[in-house]
Amino acid sequence: MTSLIRALSSSIGKKLLMSVTGLALCGFLVVHLSGNLLLYVGAAEYDAYAHALHAQKILLPIAETGLFLLFILHIALGLITAGENRAAREVKYDTQRSKVIDPSSKGAPNLASKLMVPTGLIVLMFLLIHLGHFKLGIISPGDDASEAAKAGRILSEGFTQVVYLIGTLVLGIHLFHGFQSAFQTMGLNHPKYTPLIKTFGFIFAVCIGLGFASFPAMGYLGRFKETETQTTENRAETPTSITQRK
Numbered sequence: 034m035t036s037l038i039r040a041l042s043s044s045i046g047k048k049l050l051m052s053v054t055g056l057a058l059c060g061f062l063v064v065h066l067s068g069n070l071l072l073y074v075g076a077a078e079y080d081a082y083a084h085a086l087h088a089q090k091i092l093l094p095i096a097e098t099g100l101f102l103l104f105i106l107h108i109a110l111g112l113i114t115a116g117e118n119r120a121a122r123e124v125k126y127d128t129q130r131s132k133v134i135d136p137s138s139k140g141a142p143n144l145a146s147k148l149m150v151p152t153g154l155i156v157l158m159f160l161l162i163h164l165g166h167f168k169l170g171i172i173s174p175g176d177d178a179s180e181a182a183k184a185g186r187i188l189s190e191g192f193t194q195v196v197y198l199i200g201t202l203v204l205g206i207h208l209f210h211g212f213q214s215a216f217q218t219m220g221l222n223h224p225k226y227t228p229l230i231k232t233f234g235f236i237f238a239v240c241i242g243l244g245f246a247s248f249p250a251m252g253y254l255g256r257f258k259e260t261e262t263q264t265t266e267n268r269a270e271t272p273t274s275i276t277q278r279k
């Protein structure tokens with residue numbers, strides 16, 4: 034047990050754990066996007082999905098706790114390894130400078146990997162606002178008729194559209210490098226498979242980034258105004274109002 038903890042707290046152990054948690058979060062993104070896409074199918078379909086999810090009184094809290102731990106681990110490890118990498122580069126740079134070697138020749142990270150921490154922090158800021166909207170109900174609370182109406186109302190707001198568009202597109206950039214980098218860290222570096230992983234990573238990042246970004250974009254185009262009012266009208270149509278009409 035202690036040797037496992039020691040292995041995981043080594044530099045490569047932390048990178049490995051970051052890759053595994055990152056890939057698990059990719060799995061969550063696929064499931065989350067698939068559920069959200071039901072908003073395009075119809076308000077009733079989306080509400081049925083949301084109710085089925087919330088009906089899981091035991092599984093849901095377990096999944097949410099696991100998800101929370103994944104996010105915390107991934108973010109903490111990302112910040113720690115970035116700090117360690119910077120410290121290591123500074124030592125290397127000082128050594129190279131003392132030997133009068135061109136410091137830009139080796140070990141400099143490329144643009145994509147340099148962007149991982151800033152893009153990760155932007156996604157984190159988006160996520161905090163997003164949870165404030167949908168989980169905690171502390172940002173833009175409202176008396177919504179249904180889950181679809183709530184999503185429709187929030188996605189129709191200008192503030193949400195700007196924040197969600199930036200957050201989801203930046204998420205795509207984060208995934209673009211993160212996905213293939215995770216496989217490399219796990220040792221999957223092969224002339225035959227690496228190009229395939231890179232291509233798949235690119236397609237994955239584009240689908241997830243644009244898939245999620247489509248919601249604030251459609252909100253801007255007024256797509257969810259209908260969902261919002263439709264479901265509010267449905268609520269007005271209570272059993273009592275239907276009986277009265279008869």
Ligand code: HEM
Pocket residue numbers: 065069083097100156160163167168184197201204245246248249
């Ligand atoms: C932009 C389109 C998005 C929409 C419309 C959307 C919608 C929602 C909704 C309605 C919920 C509440 C689910 C519930 O009822 O429990 C939720 C939760 C959540 N969303 Fe999103 N989401 C979007 C993008 C994202 C992205 C890009 C991420 C990750 C980077 C994300 C991460 C989460 C997390 C972690 C939760 C809490 C899950 C839980 O604890 O149950 N969402 N989202």
